[in-house]
Amino acid sequence: MNTGTATRVDTALADPYRHTLVIGATGTTGSRVAAQLAAGGHRVMAAGRRATAVATAVATAVAGARAVRFDWDDPATFHEALRGADRVYLIPPIGSFEPAAVVLPFLEQARAAGVRRVVLLSSSAIPAGGPATGQIHEALPGLFDEWAVLRPSxxxxxxxxxxxxxxxxxxxxxxxxxxxxxxxxxVDADDIAAVAVRALTDDRAPNTDLVxxxxxxxxxxxxxxxxxxxxxxxxxxxxxxxxxxxxxxxxxxxxxxxxxxxxxxxxxxxxxxxRTTDTVHRLTGRPPxxxxxxxxxxxx
Known part of the structure; x- marks a missing residue:
């Protein structure tokens, strides 16, 4: 009985129709993450506040991705964006001093919708438990079994x-x-995106804080x-x-x-x-x- 259950779970996780939701897909790192994922043959849902702008960006730069409207100020957009997603590249609302207020309820909804891995974009200046994205960083391991926090300089x-x-x-x-x-x-945003793609797609759960x-x-x-x-x-x-x-x-x-x-x-x-770190070279195999x-x- 246990073997049969494991088989069903594995089949569900390997569902080829599930995809990675990239929030902020027209932004500095989000656009690069979406493009690199699609270039690697991964299914991508590119999300942004202005559906037309996202669709145009996807059509011109991210072949193989689909576009969806997503707005942190409009929780009604969360459900459709999360439909079919099992991984999320998470960029919190820009300029918010307390992004956890809206991001943590979204992550609860993401977990309920079947998302199993989240990669958060934070900052080298903000540790777990610190202000702003530090509060999301601290909460992430308690919400998902598979997670990573990117803290670029x-x-x-x-x-x-x-x-x-x-x-x-x-x-x-x-x-x-x-x-x-x-x-x-x-650090170059292309290098940040390359690390993000590894954190999103590596078979092993990353569960790590990457400066x-x-x-x-x-x-x-x-x-x-x-x-x-x-x-x-x-x-x-x-x-x-x-x-x-x-x-x-x-x-x-x-x-x-x-x-x-x-x-x-x-x-x-x-x-x-x-300081400098070896994160880019260690995860991508090339120097930054x-x-x-x-x-x-x-x-x-």
Whole structure:
């Protein structure tokens, strides 16, 4: 009798019609995770707030994936997004100081719907039990037998597109932070996504906390110097105080979140992010991208 039960369970878990739900599938890491999963032959449900935008992104960049509307502010969208999912790439609501209030009820619903593995995107600056995503991190092992928490360092992509650093570099050749001489193991979002895909698809349950960095710890002054060389123009790091950084962020995000982000800069100045890990190489079999290679790739 026990053997028969195990066989039925294994068959259910191997159901080829089940898929991985990727939340934030048009975002920096979510889009890359969806694309890499689909390229590897995995079934993907790409989720985002604007169904049309998600569908367009899926059609142009993520062949083999399907699109579904998902909005953290609209729990009515959870059920359809979870239909048929057995794994979830979880990006909590952006800019929320207390995301656990909405994410934990979603995870309860996900477990009831048959999800068995969740990979959470958190931050190297936030440990289990810490603020914001730290509360979700702490709860995850009690909700799922298979889980992983990705805690990447600061993204190299923060210097591209419409990010504040990219805008200030374009405007006047400055990078503004309250990090002083503190160093950061900046990491490429492509490398984060590659680690996420391994955590989602490895046959063995990951059940681990993965701090993800690039190969070098660099100060923002170091970053400015690399950008200046690659771009062929003057780029400098302008140091702000904690209060100046908090006030600079305040118009764009809630006050508590601005204070937390400015506090992360202050922690960097005190050495909190001055480290590198072997996570990318250990899980993917290749070294992480250097900041110079990233900058040269983006400029090209």
């Amino acid at each position: 600061w993204f190299m992509q923060n210097f591209t597109g419409d990010h504040p650093h990219a805008r200030s570099i374009r405007a006047d050749g400055t990078v503004l932070t309250a990090t002083g001489e503190g160093r950061v193991g900046f 993800i960095t690039g190969p070098q710890a660099l100060s923002y002054g170091d970053v400015a110097a690399v950008l200046a060389e690659v771009m062929g123009r003057t780029v400098t790091h302008r140091r702000l105080t904690y209060e100046q950084m908090r006030d600079r962020l305040a118009p764009a995000v809630p006050a508590e979140f601005a204070a937390m982000l400015a506090g992360m800069d202050r922690a960097i100045a005190e050495g909190s992010e001055d 991208v250097t900041f110079r290679a990233f900058a040269e790739r983006e400029l090209a």
